[in-house]
Amino acid sequence: MLHISIKAEPILTLGEFHITNSLLTVSIVLLLTFFLGLYYYRQMHAPKKSGLFYLIDFAVSSLYTLMKSVLGDKTPAFFPVLGAMFFFILFQNWFGLVPGVGSILVKVMEHGEETFVPLLRGGTADLNTALMLGLFAFAFIQYNGIKYLGFFEYMKKFFNFRDPISFFSGILELVGEFSKIISFAFRLFGNIFAGEVLLAVIAFLVPVLATFPFLMLEVFVGMIQALVFSMLTAVFISTATAKHH
Amino acid sequence: MRKKKKMYAVDAEGNVSQKEIPDKRSSEGGTKWQGLEYSSIGFYLTIPFVLGIGGGIAFDRWFGTSQGVLIGILLGAVASFYNLWKLVKESK
Numbered sequence: 001m002l003h004i005s006i007k008a009e010p011i012l013t014l015g016e017f018h019i020t021n022s023l024l025t026v027s028i029v030l031l032l033t034f035f036l037g038l039y040y041y042r043q044m045h046a047p048k049k050s051g052l053f054y055l056i057d058f059a060v061s062s063l064y065t066l067m068k069s070v071l072g073d074k075t076p077a078f079f080p081v082l083g084a085m086f087f088f089i090l091f092q093n094w095f096g097l098v099p100g101v102g103s104i105l106v107k108v109m110e111h112g113e114e115t116f117v118p119l120l121r122g123g124t125a126d127l128n129t130a131l132m133l134g135l136f137a138f139a140f141i142q143y144n145g146i147k148y149l150g151f152f153e154y155m156k157k158f159f160n161f162r163d164p165i166s167f168f169s170g171i172l173e174l175v176g177e178f179s180k181i182i183s184f185a186f187r188l189f190g191n192i193f194a195g196e197v198l199l200a201v202i203a204f205l206v207p208v209l210a211t212f213p214f215l216m217l218e219v220f221v222g223m224i225q226a227l228v229f230s231m232l233t234a235v236f237i238s239t240a241t242a243k244h245h
Numbered sequence: 246m247r248k249k250k251k252m253y254a255v256d257a258e259g260n261v262s263q264k265e266i267p268d269k270r271s272s273e274g275g276t277k278w279q280g281l282e283y284s285s286i287g288f289y290l291t292i293p294f295v296l297g298i299g300g301g302i303a304f305d306r307w308f309g310t311s312q313g314v315l316i317g318i319l320l321g322a323v324a325s326f327y328n329l330w331k332l333v334k335e336s337k
Contacts, residue, residue: 070278076254076264172327175293179328183288232281239335 002204003105004197008126009117011106021118022126029095029123033087066227070234078237081140086230089124089133093192093222096122097215102196124192124225127185134184137233141180145240154240180236184229191225282332289328297321 010018036056043053063083068075095101105116123129145154158174160166195218202211254264301317304310 076256080253080255169327172293172324175296175324176289176328176331179289179292179296180285182292183285186288187285228281228284231278232285235278235281 002200003116003118004200005117006193008121008128009108011108011117011119020126021121022123022129025095025101025120026092026123026129028120029091030088033091063230066231067234070231071238074238074241078144078234082230082234085133085137085233086226089188089229090223090226092123092129093226094219096125096192096196097199097218097222102200122192122196124188125196127189130189130192131181131185133188133229134181137184137229137236138177138181141233141236141240144237148241149243184232188225188229191221195221279335286329286332289332290325293324293328294318294321297324 008020008022010020011024012019040053040056043049046053060083063086064075064079067079067082071078101120101122102118104119106119107114108117109115110117124133158170158177160170199211199214199218202214253261255261297317297320298314299317300320301314304313304317
């Protein structure tokens with residue numbers, strides 16, 4: 001029977017701490033990304049460079065050019081974080097599409113009975129990961145807003161006592177600021193989780209070949225979502241660090 | 246004179262160096278990607294509304310009133326439309 005769960009399931013429990021299947025996937029991808037980064041760094045100074053190096057180099061420099069069109073002069077300062085964010089989300093999204101993720105089952109005890117849950121689950125197909133990324137992006141935007149404009153200058157946007165209208169619109173601005181977290185988190189989670197469900201359903205209905213076009217679609221969606229997430233953060237940073245009139 | 250803040254800068258080749266933070270009035274990036282914000286218009290319209298309703302219900306629970314939800318809905322609607330108005334105004 002089709003197994004779809006909106007939340008990540010614990011596969012191992014250490015005391016009060018549940019290790020969920022998505023946490024395991026996130027850790028694996030993070031480790032692989034770390035080694036890929038190390039490989040890239042080593043190759044940078046090697047006399048003869050491999051094809052993979054040029055592929056990564058192409059991806060990084062294209063992303064840099066894209067970021068430059070949004071952030072302008074401030075790109076050198078923000079690119080490390082935003083680029084890392086892009087690649088983290090990209091690899092999490094794509095790893096969820098690898099065969100075996102979601103289809104390898106393990107036996108766990110849940111409420112006294114044995115059930116089968118997937119061993120791996122796409123990292124961003126868990127709301128907790130997406131929410132963490134959203135919170136991080138939000139904190140990063142606020143931090144840089146304060147850093148570039150100064151605390152009081154930045155807070156003037158939200159708490160302005162000059163006249164009642166700007167006071168009220170400042171409160172509304174504050175609400176809008178918090179809706180950024182939720183919009184970041186739910187957009188990413190929604191798109192990726194919907195993709196996984198779509199693939200599972202198609203594979204359930206037509207076992208052979210029919211999933212292929214959808215798999216290609218999901219590869220595309222995974223890239224677009226990573227790009228949207230990091231570019232939107234860049235846009236918000238560029239507005240937060242610009243002088244407020 | 247105040248000491249200038251430094252930042253670590255990375256260029257397209259991946260070289261890291263220490264530079265001065267650019268002036269506030271330095272060149273801004275283009276507004277080509279500003280339209281990306283429209284992708285979250287659905288969230289911008291609904292989330293303040295939901296927050297308003299939730300806040301109103303919580304207010305009523307705590308203080309035993311019954312008008313909180315109504316005021317919450319009203320504030321949420323105002324915040325939603327303010328967000329929409331701001332999005333349209335900024336992209337002009």
